[in-house]
Amino acid sequence: MPEKLKGKARGSAALASSTLSANEKILQECNRLYVEETTGLIEIAKSLDIKLLEPRKKITVLLIGNHSAGKSTFINWYVEEHVQRTGVAIETQGFTIVTSGRKRESLTGNATMHLYQHLKPLQDMKGVIDYIGTEISTSKQKKFSLVTFIDTPGLVDGDMKYPFDVNESILWLGNNIADLIFVFFDPIGQALCKRTLNIVENLCDKHAERMKFYLSKADEAGHESDRQRVMMQIVQELCKRPNLNRTGFEMPTIYVPTLGKQSRCVNQIEEVCKEIEKTINATIQNTLNQLEKDCTEIADAINEKLRIDDEARSYNLRAKSRRCLFFMFGLFVPMVFLANFLAVGLSDDILHSTLGKVGTANLRHYTSPVSSIWTAVPKTYHWHFLGGVAVLTLILLLLAHLSSKTRPTLGRRLKKSLLERREYVQSKVKSKKEALYKEYLQQSIGAQEM
Numbered sequence: 317m318p319e320k321l322k323g324k325a326r327g328s329a330a331l332a333s334s335t336l337s338a339n340e341k342i343l344q345e346c347n348r349l350y351v352e353e354t355t356g357l358i359e360i361a362k363s364l365d366i367k368l369l370e371p372r373k374k375i376t377v378l379l380i381g382n383h384s385a386g387k388s389t390f391i392n393w394y395v396e397e398h399v400q401r402t403g404v405a406i407e408t409q410g411f412t413i414v415t416s417g418r419k420r421e422s423l424t425g426n427a428t429m430h431l432y433q434h435l436k437p438l439q440d441m442k443g444v445i446d447y448i449g450t451e452i453s454t455s456k457q458k459k460f461s462l463v464t465f466i467d468t469p470g471l472v473d474g475d476m477k478y479p480f481d482v483n484e485s486i487l488w489l490g491n492n493i494a495d496l497i498f499v500f501f502d503p504i505g506q507a508l509c510k511r512t513l514n515i516v517e518n519l520c521d522k523h524a525e526r527m528k529f530y531l532s533k534a535d536e537a538g539h540e541s542d543r544q545r546v547m548m549q550i551v552q553e554l555c556k557r558p559n560l561n562r563t564g565f566e567m568p569t570i571y572v573p574t575l576g577k578q579s580r581c582v583n584q585i586e587e588v589c590k591e592i593e594k595t596i597n598a599t600i601q602n603t604l605n606q607l608e609k610d611c612t613e614i615a616d617a618i619n620e621k622l623r624i625d626d627e628a629r630s631y632n633l634r635a636k637s638r639r640c641l642f643f644m645f646g647l648f649v650p651m652v653f654l655a656n657f658l659a660v661g662l663s664d665d666i667l668h669s670t671l672g673k674v675g676t677a678n679l680r681h682y683t684s685p686v687s688s689i690w691t692a693v694p695k696t697y698h699w700h701f702l703g704g705v706a707v708l709t710l711i712l713l714l715l716a717h718l719s720s721k722t723r724p725t726l727g728r729r730l731k732k733s734l735l736e737r738r739e740y741v742q743s744k745v746k747s748k749k750e751a752l753y754k755e756y757l758q759q760s761i762g763a764q765e766m
């Protein structure tokens with residue numbers, strides 16, 4: 317790349333990173349630590365048979381509710397851009413992922429699946445692929461750069477035929493993808509739609525803490541007394557379901573202020589934004605805590621590998637010495653008998669000419685215990701005794717062979733790379749995590765108090 321262009325690219329990258337909020341930077345940095353090509357934690361963990369999940373850079377908010385409850389309008393209000401079609405007709409027929417990006421763009425089902433690999437199971441649900449899409453918006457309003465909304469088809473009872481299994485797909489998203497599930501009940505339409513209640517009950521069973529209920533389009537509810545009545549009705553209906561019968565049922569009343577209707581009704585729409593912020597903060601803390609845990613898990617796995625290697629090495633050393641010992645004995649026993657056989661059987665002349673007088677005397681002296689053994693053994697058993705010596709020799713050699721089995725050990729290069737990786741996760745990544753935590757806390761406490 318020409319120097320001028322390089323400078324420009326660097327400049328725009330710097331500009332992009334300078335426009336990121338501290339929280340965005342923290343989540344992106346955490347994500348980078350996991351996915352980097354060779355030094356990424358996912359890759360390191362994989363080599364140790366540990367499966368780590370890639371931390372997400374954004375939280376996911378799933379919006380569900382009856383048809384025309386105001387789900388899409390809420391997203392448009394949050395994003396401050398008309399990304400989603402709204403209206404009284406059944407507007408949203410499939411799933412739309414609304415997320416922030418560098419360029420305004422609409423993606424089809426296939427492109428969506430490429431972008432969000434973790435949504436792949438949705439593809440296996442018949443029909444969903446044709447009814448899912450992504451809207452990328454450049455908006456940076458509120459906390460949108462850290463949020464991905466999933467707009468869902470309006471739920472209705474009766475004859476309405478969905479082109480895919482709407483219940484199953486919403487349940488899958490709620491159970492596997494969403495950090496927050498907003499349920500919108502509106503006062504006008506089918507507030508008590510059975511399909512909505514069934515899905516809500518099912519999701520509440522496992523993820524009650526993710527679920528937040530809102531009385532949407534509250535400005536349409538008429539007078540305060542009417543609104544109270546509608547609320548009572550909805551809460552009563554919800555409480556009829558055993559899974560939803562919880563004390564302290566909260567249902568803030570919200571409406572989109574920009575629609576221009578004058579209403580004296582209290583608008584708690586800011587509570588929704590606060591809920592999103594709360595979840596973002598919890599996600600950042602969880603991600604940083606998880607980073608620490610994952611580093612410890614990796615370091616522990618490396619320590620364990622090194623411990624096993626040390627153990628194998630000392631086992632191998634013991635095995636080697638055992639093998640040597642058995643082998644030496646195995647050879648020593650027949651050699652001594654052979655030497656004794658020669659010392660006694662060969663004539664003095666032959667021995668003197670090969671070993672000399674002193675050598676012959678020594679040979680006879682040192683092998684004399686074997687001669688005493690021979691005299692102690694009755695003559696008729698000499699062959700048996702010899703057989704016994706042969707068996708003993710075989711046993712000793714067999715033991716030497718069996719002791720030669722060693723355990724596998726790590727190669728020098730592999731061991732070095734394990735030590736480097738342990739050093740990397742324990743010092744570099746953990747200190748990076750400390751720095752990111754500091755950066756995160758500085759936003760709320762301030763630098764001077766830390």
Ligand SMILES: Nc1nc2c(ncn2[C@@H]2O[C@H](COP(=O)(O)OP(=O)(O)OP(=O)(O)O)[C@@H](O)[C@H]2O)c(=O)[nH]1
Pocket residue numbers: 381382383384385386387388389390401402403404405406407408409468469470471532533534535536570571572573575577
């Ligand atoms: N007065 C008022 N009208 C609203 C509010 N929110 C949405 N609406 C209107 O309600 C109608 C339905 O809104 P949508 O956002 O399309 O509803 P939805 O839940 O996405 O509907 P489906 O996509 O069909 O499920 C539109 O005409 C909106 O203008 C609100 O807070 N107050």
Ligand SMILES: [Mg+2]
Pocket residue numbers: 387388389400401402407408467468470
């Ligand atoms: Mg909609």
